[in-house]
Amino acid sequence: MAEIEWTNSGASTARPAGWRGITADWSSDQRAFKNVSWGKAMMWIFLLSDTFIFGCFLLSYMTARMSTTVPWPNPSEVFALTIAGHHIPLILIAIMTFVLISSSGTMAMAVNFGYRRDRAKTAALMLVTAAFGATFVGMQAFEWTKLISEGVRPWGNPWGAAQFGSSFFMITGFHGTHVTIGVIFLIIIARKVWRGDFDVERRGFFTSRKGNYEIVEITGLYWHFVDLVWVFIFAFFYLW
């Protein structure tokens, strides 16, 4: 992604801090965000746009939930599992959340090792992150299967408002798609890191541009975002 040779990192020239610094940066030429590469800026702006997508999904779900006249199924009961004879509410979701939050940890470590140009550790940690992500999606598939076998459909369910199933499949499906795309990207980037593409400045297959280790951080931004979105889905869908 990053195609830039940094001729002047800007770190050497003293710039004012705080609001004055922001004003100075935005009234300067060339770049509004100093020391931010194009790829990173693009990812942040994309994530802002994506925030609006998830925001609209969640607001629509809340509207449906608040305006329905039929009772809303109780998530604690619906998402409970009976393990070894114990009836535990929300246990699967708790594990899923734990797995996804852990994957953010391994991702952060991968970014760190990426900037140290430690190829083996970076690639390994990215693959661990991808494995956590795949586990999350796998558990989500299990959850879907369980609900479907219990009779939950997008157009109705045995316990109450039809919008429960519709919102559930739509929102977790859309989030799961994000996680899946993230897993695929993690594997692709991990392969590039492992092969040493960013050390020999090998050109990308599609873009024919040289990459560098910053792509690990950019992938990380996306991954943390998907994680953060899950926290909101968890809070608004399962805990409400």
Place this chain on the structure above:
Amino acid sequence: MVDVHSDVLIGMPPAEVGEVDLYHPRSWWTKYVFSQDAKIIAVQYSVTAMAIGMVALVLSWLMRLQLGFPGVFSFIDANQYLQFITMHGMIMVIYLLTALFLGGFGNYLIPLMVGARDMVFPYANMLSYWIYLLAVLVLVATFFVPGGPTGAGWTLYPPQSVLSGTPGQEAGIVLMLLSLILFIIGFTMGGLNYVVTVLQARTRGMTLMRMPLTVWGIFTATVMALLAFPALFVAAVMMLFDRLLGTSFFMPSLVEMGQQMKYGGGSPLLFQHLFWFFGHPEVYIVALPAFGIVSDLISTHARKNIFGYRMMVWAIVGIGALSFVVWAHHMYVSGMNPKFGFFFATTTLIIAVPTAIKVYNWVLTLWRGDIHLTTPMLFALAFIITFVNGGLTGLFLGNVVVDVPLSDTMFVVAHFHMVMGVAPIMVVFGAIYHWYPKVTGRMLDETLGRIHFWVTFLGAYAVFFPMHYLGLLGMPRRYHDIGETAFIPASAHDLNAFMSVAALVVGAAQLVFVFNLIWSLSRGKEAGGNPWGATTLEWQTPETPPAHGNWGKELPVVYRWAYDYSVPGAIRDFIPQNEPPNRFEPQGAHS
């Protein structure tokens, strides 16, 4: 404004980023078809948008034929009329204007105007166009599927858009929603490019407050689009599920043909909120690039600096921000809580302030300017008049008590065609006459241009001016056949016939324009690099049309703002942005 002289004293800041790693095409296919050059992508976007726009133009002809001469054209039945309305609106707003302003002008002008070699992600930029083309093809496909395109109106309000009484319920609505989803995905790829290019890839000396207003308009509109299209995306996904999976996001319990449908518990109002959270910013997504471009056209062709540049920039940003908190003024009669009306009427009227600032500044730019009545200038002047016109009727419709009786009448149709139909199209034409010499190296023919202008301008007024009156009479919109109604006098029908003839003439005049575009490609007068004597960077390229990479060996360095026209004491009546300050220039002559 920035004092250019201080730059010389402290010296230009050093380049912060090295040379861009440009993709160099090796074959005809990668050079002209799957091109990663923003200039080629811009032309691809523009040609596609104008081609699909011609389809929408023909649809408007068919609608006008039906309205002007009801019963004469038996091949237009009520269902088709609704389908024409829907497709005309959707194509014009999204697939023509949005794509042309952002994908077309944005791609061509942003890198050239900020002094970049290309967009920052050329590959994503290329994908953006091809996904847009796919969206257009899916849209066109709806004409050929069983049941035809959807007739739900361009707002696609549920529940009717999903019900079997609406034409195109079988496949048309599904393909329409898919096409919108594709458009949004494609646009996002391009939009990220435009925003990052403006923020992070400007040349040395190009501060944000030295950017031409064209770039400001397109930039702000793109940011808005990236935040507004998500709402449409979500609405489209949810409606697609309602239609295909039988969910009830937007569908209340309904009885259709005496049968209780399986829908229940959904909120049609939710769709309206989502749609207009996108739909209102969309108006300004189209208008802001037009504002920016028209500012540059007026300044260049009146040989005078833009009046109140800084205010113009803040007005663009302010309008962009405000436009996110006015959406429910489209919903005064929707049945939402009436208290919302007060809030949204207030915010709507507040938007008039920055908008009025812009209009005053355009007029003050013209005042005592050296006005050259070239074709681009004629279109720019027409824009101001038309925009003021549409803006004033906007004040009527923004107030709840006035809007309620006018809702769903021809007055609304007249209003939005003036403000976001005719006005931005005037700018599109003006911009094409203005920048065609840079794109092709040849001028468009002035005589043909003037014919095109006067027929289009006067014709558009002949169509839409009487429409206000029809609306005040209470003539409803979206009616296939008004029939004999006591409150509509016979003269109104004559007026409708007159408007239809005018619409046919205006449409035909566009053929003159298309002919001019093609003819001038090979026969037009050689333009040279800077035929209008303009200051902005795109006119200072070493080659015309600009070569791949835009700038030859060295990137331009910017020493001044974009509006140094008629500087007292200067040799020429314009000073390009990349011309270093001259010690003989009078102090403080240009701010």
